Amino acid sequence: MPASEKQIQNMKQKRATILEQALRLFSEYGYYDTTIQKVAKASKVSFGSVFTYFENKEALFHAVVAEPLQEREAEILDFQTDPEHPMEEIERMVRDHLYQFAKMGIYLRLIQQIIGQPSTFAKEYSLLRQFHKNLVQRLALLIQKGQEKGQLRASDAEKTAITYTSFLIGLRLNITNEPDHPVWEQFAPCAVQIFGPIR
Numbered sequence: 001m002p003a004s005e006k007q008i009q010n011m012k013q014k015r016a017t018i019l020e021q022a023l024r025l026f027s028e029y030g031y032y033d034t035t036i037q038k039v040a041k042a043s044k045v046s047f048g049s050v051f052t053y054f055e056n057k058e059a060l061f062h063a064v065v066a067e068p069l070q071e072r073e074a075e076i077l078d079f080q081t082d083p084e085h086p087m088e089e090i091e092r093m094v095r096d097h098l099y100q101f102a103k104m105g106i107y108l109r110l111i112q113q114i115i116g117q118p119s120t121f122a123k124e125y126s127l128l129r130q131f132h133k134n135l136v137q138r139l140a141l142l143i144q145k146g147q148e149k150g151q152l153r154a155s156d157a158e159k160t161a162i163t164y165t166s167f168l169i170g171l172r173l174n175i176t177n178e179p180d181h182p183v184w185e186q187f188a189p190c191a192v193q194i195f196g197p198i199r
Helices: 005-029 036-043 047-053 057-076 086-102 105-116 122-148 157-174 188-193
Strands: none
Touching: 005 036, 005 047, 005 057, 005 105, 036 047, 036 057, 057 086, 057 105, 057 122, 086 122, 086 157, 086 188, 105 122, 105 157, 122 157, 157 188
């Protein structure tokens, strides 16, 4: 007998709760000190229930890294690379990115662990590298457009893009305020300056 709509929604909710708690535990205690038992307890489900959704701890960890990345990728890459007014697009994009990264505190702490151990977490590291490559390539196109239109100073567009992404990640790891705190908006002018605007 097929599952009812309510049962399907309950299963989706349970899986989401497991992922949420696993992310919190992996980011706080690391991969090796986070057990399925701890995840089950934090999620208020039985030990066996976790395996209904994830084959093993490795699969759970991969989902914790890959699924939020996939969800956020569209939002973070949502900016024009060939706008009519590059500086306006950069200023809009920066505000949006600051908000997006402000929401990613726990996730970025986990990412930091993966970046620090690329051979241990090779599959996850590869996903992160590809995402960063895609982001840098799109940023570089926007930067080049701004330079062509005389709105940005000449610079190596790719290095400027990497400097910008490093600023976003470093800022989120250092600032612990909630995403709606006004402190994030105060960093927007600093982020914009990275692109070398000509005023």
